[in-house]
Amino acid sequence: MAQPKLAKLTRPRTEGLLRRERLFALLDEVRAQSLIWIVAPPGAGKTSLISSYLEVRKVPTLWYQLDGGDADPASFFYYLGLAAMEFMPANIKSLPLFTQEFAADVVGFARRFFRELYAVLPDGAMLVLDNYQEVPERSQLHALIDTALAELPDARLICGISRSDVPSELARWRAAQRVMVMDFQALKLNADEAIRIGRAHSDLDDSALKALHGQTDGWAAGLILMAERLRQTGQMHQGARSTNLETVFDYFAGQILNALPEAIRRLLIRMSYLPRLTAETAQAITGDPEAVRVLTDLAKRNLFTDRRYGEDVSFQFHALFRAFLQEQASEQLGASEHRKVAHSAAALLQATGQVEDAFLLFAGVGAWDSSAALVRKQADRLVRQGRRQTLRQWIGMLPMGSIEQDAWLLYWLGVCSLGVDHEKAHELLTTAFDRFADDADDEGRVISASTAAESYFSMRVGWNGLDVWIDRLAQLLLRDEPTVSESTLVRGTIALARSMFYRQTERRELGRLIEILTGYLSESRDPNERVAAAAIVVGYNWMYGNGDVCDRVVATVEPFVDDPAVTASNRSFFYFWWICLEYSQGNLEESTLLVGRAKQVWDELGLSPMAIEFERLGTVVQILQGDYRKAREILETKVAPFMNSARPVARSFYHIHMATCDLGEGQPAGARKHLDEAMTVVRTLGYTLADVMNNHLTGLVLAAEGRFDEADRSLLEHRDRMRRWGNRTVESFTTACRALVLLRRGSTEAALAELRASLSAIEGGQCLWAHHISVSLLAELFALRARQ
Numbered sequence: 051m052a053q054p055k056l057a058k059l060t061r062p063r064t065e066g067l068l069r070r071e072r073l074f075a076l077l078d079e080v081r082a083q084s085l086i087w088i089v090a091p092p093g094a095g096k097t098s099l100i101s102s103y104l105e106v107r108k109v110p111t112l113w114y115q116l117d118g119g120d121a122d123p124a125s126f127f128y129y130l131g132l133a134a135m136e137f138m139p140a141n142i143k144s145l146p147l148f149t150q151e152f153a154a155d156v157v158g159f160a161r162r163f164f165r166e167l168y169a170v171l172p173d174g175a176m177l178v179l180d181n182y183q184e185v186p187e188r189s190q191l192h193a194l195i196d197t198a199l200a201e202l203p204d205a206r207l208i209c210g211i212s213r214s215d216v217p218s219e220l221a222r223w224r225a226a227q228r229v230m231v232m233d234f235q236a237l238k239l240n241a242d243e244a245i246r247i248g249r250a251h252s253d254l255d256d257s258a259l260k261a262l263h264g265q266t267d268g269w270a271a272g273l274i275l276m277a278e279r280l281r282q283t284g285q286m287h288q289g290a291r292s293t294n295l296e297t298v299f300d301y302f303a304g305q306i307l308n309a310l311p312e313a314i315r316r317l318l319i320r321m322s323y324l325p326r327l328t329a330e331t332a333q334a335i336t337g338d339p340e341a342v343r344v345l346t347d348l349a350k351r352n353l354f355t356d357r358r359y360g361e362d363v364s365f366q367f368h369a370l371f372r373a374f375l376q377e378q379a380s381e382q383l384g385a386s387e388h389r390k391v392a393h394s395a396a397a398l399l400q401a402t403g404q405v406e407d408a409f410l411l412f413a414g415v416g417a418w419d420s421s422a423a424l425v426r427k428q429a430d431r432l433v434r435q436g437r438r439q440t441l442r443q444w445i446g447m448l449p450m451g452s453i454e455q456d457a458w459l460l461y462w463l464g465v466c467s468l469g470v471d472h473e474k475a476h477e478l479l480t481t482a483f484d485r486f487a488d489d490a491d492d493e494g495r496v497i498s499a500s501t502a503a504e505s506y507f508s509m510r511v512g513w514n515g516l517d518v519w520i521d522r523l524a525q526l527l528l529r530d531e532p533t534v535s536e537s538t539l540v541r542g543t544i545a546l547a548r549s550m551f552y553r554q555t556e557r558r559e560l561g562r563l564i565e566i567l568t569g570y571l572s573e574s575r576d577p578n579e580r581v582a583a584a585a586i587v588v589g590y591n592w593m594y595g596n597g598d599v600c601d602r603v604v605a606t607v608e609p610f611v612d613d614p615a616v617t618a619s620n621r622s623f624f625y626f627w628w629i630c631l632e633y634s635q636g637n638l639e640e641s642t643l644l645v646g647r648a649k650q651v652w653d654e655l656g657l658s659p660m661a662i663e664f665e666r667l668g669t670v671v672q673i674l675q676g677d678y679r680k681a682r683e684i685l686e687t688k689v690a691p692f693m694n695s696a697r698p699v700a701r702s703f704y705h706i707h708m709a710t711c712d713l714g715e716g717q718p719a720g721a722r723k724h725l726d727e728a729m730t731v732v733r734t735l736g737y738t739l740a741d742v743m744n745n746h747l748t749g750l751v752l753a754a755e756g757r758f759d760e761a762d763r764s765l766l767e768h769r770d771r772m773r774r775w776g777n778r779t780v781e782s783f784t785t786a787c788r789a790l791v792l793l794r795r796g797s798t799e800a801a802l803a804e805l806r807a808s809l810s811a812i813e814g815g816q817c818l819w820a821h822h823i824s825v826s827l828l829a830e831l832f833a834l835r836a837r838q
Contacts (some may be wrong), residue, residue, distance in 0.1 A: 056404065057326035059133045061113035061178070063357035064105040067098050068247050073236065074103050080230035081174075083345055084199050085223055086209040090234040092370045093271025093299060096211045097180055098356075099237065110175040112137070116184045116191075119406050122443075123156055124148040124189055124436035137170045143614065149436040150469050151508065151618045156190060160197040162654065173205040181369070182212035187330045192219035197222055238268025250352070253278050271299055272368065273444055274352060278306050306353075317341050319382060322375035323395035325407050325413035326358065327365045334398055336393075341810075353838065389415040400424060406440075413447045422452055422459060429462040442466035455487035461498050461632060468505050476502055483522070492526060492533045499523045499539075507548065508619050512698070514736035516553040520546065528559055540570060544582050548623075551586055552577045552739045556775045564590045571603060577610035578620055585623035592631055594810070595778040600631045618657055622648075628739050629667055633674060634779075642671050662700050664694050669707045678711040699740070702731040706744050709751070718754035725751050742772075742780060758795040765791060782811040 080086060080262060088096045104111045112133050118128045122146070131145035138144070145166055152159040171177075174519075177198070185191050188630035196219050198208060210216070215223055216231065223229050239247065244263035246257050247270070254262075262280070266272035273299075308314055320336045321327055332341035345365040348355035354371035358364045367375065380388055396411035405428050412421040425444050430443045443461050445453060453459045464478030464514075479502045486494030501520040506512070523546040526532065532539055547563040567583040584607040587638050591599040610616065611624055625648040632641035645668045665688040672681035685707055693701045705728035712720035725747050732740045745768045752761035765788040772781035789804035 056132075058117060058129060059113065059117040060115075060326070060358040060364070060366075061104070061111065061180075062097060062101045062366070064102045067102040067352075068243060068250070069102060069106060070095075070099060070243060073099055073232070074106065076230075076232065076236070077103050078107075081207060082204075083230050084202050084208065084228040085216075085230070086207065086586055087229055087231045088209065088211045088237070089213070089215055089231060090237045091269075092213060093368070094234055094237045095239075095270040095271060096237065098270075100178060100209055100211060104176065104178075110137070110172045112171065112175065112177045113180065115180040116182055118184060118439060120184070120191055121186055121189050122437055122439035123160075123194060124438070125440050126191060126194065127159075128435045128437060128794075130167070131163075134167055137172065137175075139170065140180075144169065146614075146655075147434075147436045147589060149434075149617070150438065152436075153469055153594070153654070155657075157193060157197055160194045164198045164201040168201065168206055172208060172439070174447070175205075176207045176209055178209045178211065179280045180211045182210045183214045185217075187217075190710060192217045196220055196223075199228075200453055203494055228794055238271075239263065239266075239270055239273060240268065240475060244268070244273055246798045247273065247352070248277055250528065252281050252351075255279060260589065271368075273353070274354070275299065275306065278351070278353060279309075299370050300374050300377075304378075313338075314344060315378075315382075317344055319375050319379045320391055320395075321345070322367060322372050323391055323411065324399065325366065325404070328362050331398060331402065332365070335395055339404075342415065353449065366767070374414050390418075393420065396420065399437065413444075418449055418452055422448055422456060425462065426456075426458050429458075429465075433462075433465055438466045438468075440587050444520040455485075457482050457489060457491065457494055460485060461494065461501075464498070465501060468501075468508075472505070475505065479484045491536060493538055496523065496526050496532075496534050496538050496542040499526070500542045503545040503549045507552070508625075511678055513553045513737040513738070516549050516736070520549045520554060523549070524559060528562070540574065540579055542577075543567065543570075544579065544586070546716075547586050547764050551590060553736065555738045555742055556771075558589065568603075571606055575614040578616045581613075581618040581624050585627055588624070588627040588631060592627060592634065593779050595782075597631070597635060600627075604628055604631065612651070618652070618655060621651065622663065625651075625664070626667070628665075633671060638674060638817060645671065661791070662689055663703075665689050666700065666703050666707060673707065673710055673714070678714050679708065681711050698731060698735055702728045702735070702737070704728075705731070706747065709747055713747075713750055713754060716754075720753065721747075721754060740782070742777070746780075746784050749784075749787055749791060751796050758791060762795075763786065778811060782808045785811075 077086065087439055088100060095663055103109075112130075114130055114133055120129075127145070127148040131147070133557060134145060140510070146159070146163055148156075148159055148163075162526070162545050193210070195210075195217075195582065199220065202208065216229060224231075242261050244266075245259045248254050248259035248262070258280065259277070262273055263277060264275050279509050307318070310318075317336050317338060317340075321332055321341060324331055324335055327335075327341075327345060329342040332337055332345060334342075349357050349365060354368035355365055356368070358366050379391070380565070383391060392411050392415045396408045396417070399405070399408035399411065405424065409421060409424050411426075412418075412424060421444075425448070429441055432438070441462060442669075445459055445466070448459070460478055460593060461482035464475050464482055467475035467478060469475075479498050483498045483502075486492075486498060499522045503516060503523065506516050508804050523542055525548055526534075527539070527542050530706055532542075534542065543563060545564055547560065547567055550560045564587055567587050570583045571587065574583070584603050588600045589602050591597075591603070599710065606623065611621060625644065629644045629648070631639050632638075632644060645664050648664040649661050649668075652664065669681040669684045669689075672678070672684065685704055689700065689704050693704055705724040709721045709724035709728060712718070712724060728744070729741070730747075732744070746765065749761040749765035751765060751769070752758075765784055769781055769784040769788065772778075772784060785804050786808040789801045789808065792798075792801035792804060
């Protein structure tokens with residue numbers, strides 16, 4: 051069955067609608083403002099007015115009908131991006147998705163999103179937000195619309211259609227006189243408009259229409275209802291007006307519905323289960339080929355049924371009319387028939403891609419098996435779209451017993467908790483892993499373990515809990531024939547290799563995993579996989595001094611680094627090791643350019659924590675050039691102010707770089723203070739790789755304090771550890787540091803021998819030059835070499 055365009059992204063057709071020129075003129079006058087707010091009770095003609103105005107004035111329009119699902123910002127951004135597709139040039143595939151990594155700064159993401167959205171909309175375009183009253187009072191969406199207004203270019207306009215007033219979050223725009231409010235008083239039909247509407251949709255004479263206008267006080271829905279009742283019964287209603295227009299609507303709608311043949315009544319009630327109808331879906335839900343004729347007749351008579359824009363002719367009931375028909379369904383069909391029709395409608399919605407409406411219908415009638423199946427089928431898509439909040443709400447609607455016995459539901463609930471409650475997320479992922487084990491589902495075990503392991507890198511809350519997941523993944527993947535799909539095998543191998551590299555750096559199986567990942571670089575077509583694998587391969591080979599391998603990998607993967615399919619996290623890991631490679635090879639200018647390029651990427655994405663990591667990488671280049679003043683300036687102004695809000699690992703590197711600066715400037719007390727702080731953070735986090743990379747500083751600080759024997763022992767122990775591991779780069783660097791300590795102690799010949807050994811390894815291509823080195827200290831060694 052063909053998938054119709056979603057109801058929330060289509061606007062009504064205007065055939066048969068009254069052209070309200072007096073209101074059109076008002077709208078023309080305010081096109082230079084930022085926001086038009088149409089506020090009136092249901093049935094006042096708000097949507098009809100804007101739709102007909104846009105059609106008559108030929109205004110490019112992005113129409114968006116809000117509903118409860120838009121409480122999830124990710125859903126709002128996703129569907130708004132989907133609505134904008136018709137305006138996208140060929141070189142832009144989509145607008146950005148609000149994925150988990152942007153959750154810390156929703157407004158920052160919104161600024162970027164709306165800038166990109168407005169860039170593809172033509173001049174004079176209008177963004178219409180219909181049904182704004184569906185947004186909860188405390189919803190984050192109000193702040194996002196405030197951002198949308200702040201970014202709005204002069205040649206664009208936003209229109210809100212609502213039953214309630216402008217939200218308080220937009221008050222500043224009203225105070226600045228950038229909002230035009232059109233209320234119920236302005237929207238009320240005058241006598242002439244009432245007559246024109248009546249003539250178009252009934253055969254009533256002008257005197258009857260004038261009387262109806264007086265009875266309804268200009269309320270468009272009331273006029274249409276009473277005109278239809280008068281046409282059917284020949285009787286004019288003379289009752290008192292009610293202040294509750296919805297009650298009046300229900301009364302007259304009931305009168306009209308009861309006057310219809312039973313077959314037509316049943317058709318309308320069944321069709322009301324669908325938010326939008328095509329000829330195909332109308333016949334499918336009713337089993338009657340005449341259903342579309344009924345819809346066409348109602349639309350022609352303007353009886354709360356309108357045609358919608360899209361590739362196919364489609365119909366949508368007015369919200370008041372659909373709500374009324376749904377109430378009738380519960381009463382007239384009976385509980386059993388109601389559940390049956392609702393289930394059929396939900397299945398139809400699912401088949402046509404309208405999964406949100408399908409889930410609500412399934413859940414609404416307690417069809418829990420179908421609801422759970424839909425969650426399992428759609429969960430991955432929702433997560434990739436960033437809509438974890440929506441997925442969490444869906445799972446939360448299911449009975450707890452169903453969730454607890456379903457490994458996949460537990461898994462997805464754990465995924466939804468990542469970034470919100472780390473401990474709860476891992477508790478759920480652990481339970482899911484155990485359930486998968488009980489079910490002998492290795493696919494589920496690898497996926498849940500990979501997700502748990504990956505979370506330590508996205509959150510950087512510490513690596514101590516990684517060991518258990520490393521062991522579980524190793525048991526499942528480091529066997530002769532892993533029993534999982536190819537895509538799961540790739541994901542699991544990347545997660546396992548990265549986890550070992552950062553947490554269990556010296557584990558022997560890591561070399562085997564690196565070989566496997568190297569193969570993925572040429573075999574995989576997924577740019578995200580390639581970049582993720584490349585970051586680990588470059589980092590590992592950097593450690594082992596294989597510069598030529600690193601160069602080949604960078605050349606292979608560089609074209610894919612900025613592909614939109616690559617996550618910010620994977621891109622960040624790759625840039626990090628790429629920068630390390632460049633300055634280890636002495637390419638300081640290139641590494642500086644890469645630092646700037648990476649910072650620009652994160653600034654544009656609104657990911658300030660990642661930008662902070664590259665700010666501090668910029669200090670390494672300054673240290674390598676001996677410019678400690680500039681390095682300190684970057685650390686104090688760009689890194690320090692954000693350390694508490696950034697991931698903890700940023701604090702450790704801040705102190706490591708400050709310690710290096712202090713060493714270079716001969717300030718051992720400062721170096722000791724910063725080093726102790728840095729290593730406390732590193733070891734508390736369980737960040738083994740950072741411990742390995744910076745352990746040499748302990749020996750240098752001890753030497754600066756005059757504790758030469760302790761310094762020598764510390765460096766020898768570290769070098770022996772690196773030698774057993776095979777880490778030639780850090781081994782060679784530690785040897786150079788020992789040469790400096792020996793020189794300071796007065797052991798000139800021994801120092802010279804150590805320096806020759808270190809430089810020989812570098813010149814022989816057996817290792818790369820490690821980072822975090824103080825140029826002023828090394829100058830002493832090279833001066834010694836020159837003298838000799």
